Amino acid sequence: MTDSGRQGTQDPLDGHPHHWFDDDAGPVVRPYAMTRGRTSSASQHRMDLIAVVVPEPAADDPGRDQTLSPEHVEIVERCSDFPQSIAELAAGLDLPVGVVRVLVGDLVEDELVHVTRPVPPAELPDVSILREVINGLRAL
């Protein structure tokens, strides 16, 4: 009896509603609700995980944020300190990469940010860049 009662603490219906709100229960708002259900954005060239989001000068303009969600705003703010990659944004915002891609796509459309293209897959970066990477690593 007591046992089954104790097991019941994992049951959401047993009168411990706060158990719903810990991280294990998952997000309170489903991730793609933030994108209003969209899983890709219109302007989508595929954004690589290490594509870097760089704010446009217009992003400093305070009057522009009326239609943006808090997540949009946070992306711009995070990137204005130091341009960040899609992967970093996803980790920092604790959102799936797919959601971040859609949100960044919105910001690209609004011309608040632009996204750098990483080195195209077929070609390795310049040998000179590789040398700089090696020197940089040795100097760490």
Place this chain on the structure above:
Amino acid sequence: MAFGRSRRTKPPVEPVTLKILVAGGFGVGKTTMVGAVSEIRPLRTEESLSEAGRPVDDLQGVETKTTTTVAMDFGRITLREDLVLYLFGTPGQDRFWFLWDELAQGALGAVVLADTRRLEDCFAAVDYFERRGIPFTIAVNCFEGADRFPTETVRAALDLDDEVPLLMCDARDRESVKNVLVSVVEHAMILAGRERQPATM
């Protein structure tokens, strides 16, 4: 209001970003390796998947759940203000192989971490990078208490091409991991030089 921060005078530097993958079997030390050199605590990012887990994950009671998430960890090394290297630990579970394609795209190269007690765990990764022509280095993580084998023995066991670098390393040690990464980039440079005209070297 939301963007009401001090107006910047110069635009932010747009860094060139490069990525190196860290692959290997489950529990071989990928996260440790990323953490040893990353300037940020290894971050995890999650990707939503729609199909992968369906036959595997127990969805009883949550039948409407059509996505599952998988985490990859990664770290960052800022080599210069305009040159940033990202390290991505690839998901260890076999059923997330398809995620590797996204990670591998545009990758500079890869580290395949191996544990001599479970060498077979890294066969799949070696095979993957060989097939796609992605430069990789084998880094044998020398666990305490594990037998040490001569590199030639490991090489033979993995049936490696002669040109593939193989190093012994300690995934916890920054210097050791740096050496491994340098080896990956050097190897990538050699391959890149071969593909281009020798004159450009």
